[in-house]
Amino acid sequence: MKVLIVPNYARADAVESARRLEAWLDDEGVETIWARDKRLFPDAGESADGCCLVVSLGGDGTLLRAARIVGYSGVPVLGISYGHLGFLTAAGPDDLLETVRDALAGELHVSRRATLDVECAFELEDGTTQLTHAFALNDFALSRGGAGDMVEFDVAVSGKHIDRLRGDGFVVSTATGSTGYALAAGGPIVTPEFGGMVCVPIAPHTIMARAFLTAPSDVVEIEMSPERPAMRHFFADGQPIRHEGGTGVRACVRRGPGDLVLLDRGAQSFYDSVSRVFYGQVGK
Structure with a gap:
């Protein structure tokens, strides 16, 4: 033991x-x-x-x-x-x-x-793309960079496009993480028995964007807009997700393979x- x-x-x-x-x-x-x-x-x-x-x-x-x-x-x-x-x-x-x-x-x-399984795609200087996986219990977050510029990105769920958003970022959380960053961004408190994901825009530049919940089998896809190449960061449970010399261009978030x-x-x-x-x- x-x-x-x-x-x-x-x-x-x-x-x-x-x-x-x-x-x-x-x-x-x-x-x-x-x-x-x-x-x-x-x-x-x-x-x-x-x-x-x-x-x-x-x-x-x-x-x-x-x-x-x-x-x-x-x-x-x-x-x-x-x-x-x-x-x-x-x-x-x-x-x-x-x-x-x-x-x-x-x-x-x-x-x-x-839990969450997060897959992030990073574009390298030579034009190639590298994938990085991360574990999260609480959440994945897309956040604007140190320059303070807002980020622009598309959100889709299991292939269905939801919207193109501008703002400070986006949080995808588990029920456990609903009382953390997602709550601070305006999301609901969710019982731990809920197996889907909580999706919350961070300071969106529209009054129309609202938090929503997904099914446990859904995949949340976040694609950075090439028309607005602002500095941005990816985080899993507050820890930065990085790839040396790469810029984050896409993230796919799904329920992890184990609780x-x-x-x-x-x-x-x-x-x-x-x-x-x-x-x-x-x-x-």
Whole structure:
């Protein structure tokens, strides 16, 4: 039995708790490995192969890092909150050992969260096109570049053209990501059981563009307009998607081939979090 520990290295309390967890797991006969500090090892390749559990100690950003390590493998992820909101986490520091014990015993609720498979096309200086794939639990985002110019792009769903839009960008999120960037851009809060995608224009230069939902089998296609070659960026869960020397020209977003297995205290955890974070119940 092996557990991967993913702490927020910027928080001393999270690192100290990770050490305490490692000592307890060692006493229980459970092998532990640590994700590396990304500040010291920015290019470290990491895997959860052979692990029965991944424990994230930090905020939702740390849990998203754990999700990227797990990918589509189905290894369960347990989040312990050391952040500000902890929307995706199951418990706080005071309940660390008890919650991990319950997770290892199979006594926590299992929430299967849809993921995204993002394929981005980059045009190189020699005119060729290269493809890059990225995993996302929350969202894919097209964003305008540092020059501040708006971007122009076409949106289609499963081959059906929706519109050509101008604005600051576009977000394609899972139900899990509906409470993140998509919500900030004006999208709805969506129950985790929804398996489709949430599509939200960012500051569109029209009052007609609205958020919409897709079916789980749909593919969202975003094509940059060649008539307006403004600087633009692609992101998956806030992490830049790049290709050396290439300019992003197209993105296809579909449901990932595997769900993320997220552990929590019960089926109502999502609505408890919605009430606490978005309806004025923080700290109550």
